């Protein structure tokens with residue numbers, strides 16, 4: 001599914017983010033930038049050890065913030081590592097932290113003058129964020145960004161499985 005928002009495009013696809021050709025892909029990292037399971041493991045495996053070397057130099061990233069490295073062997077030029085919240089019932093600022101993870105990633109892409117960015121569904125795997133609410137926050141943050149900025153031309157969500165893709169499609173229809 002693809003929609004125009006202001007001057008930009010918001011795109012939803014099912015797939016593997018390590019294969020994306022956007023200028024940057026976003027990693028759902030942990031605050032130590034130590035690598036792990038899920039999309040984080042897949043990005044480090046596919047990109048090779050130079051990404052971890054840069055992560056070690058940076059040292060860490062607080063929840064809701066983002067840092068950037070080059071992308072090793074990946075087709076993308078950069079990896080933006082952001083840290084979503086661990087979901088613990090919703091009363092610990094999780095929604096704001098998840099919004100911030102998306103917004104800070106977009107800010108960083110914008111600072112580097114990047115035109116296209118791909119996101120996974122941050123926090124919805126190991127960090128257990130309920131999918132519908134996480135999708136709503138992700139999509140609203142992306143739509144708001146495209147409505148208020150004209151630098152980034154493409155924001156793509158790359159959803160790993162069919163079920164996640166379908167929830168994102170449903171939530172995007174509600175928002176528009």
Ligand code: AR6
Pocket residue numbers: 015016017018028029030034035036037038039040041042084120121122123124125126127128129158159160161164
């Ligand atoms: N491409 C796109 N999406 C993927 C891929 C892929 N190759 N692989 C998995 N996903 P998760 P989190 C989806 O657990 O919840 C790690 O250990 C997955 O199906 O990767 O933010 C980190 O080091 C799910 O929909 O990230 C942290 O410790 C989504 O990506 C922790 O997990 C996010 O799931 C972060 O947990």
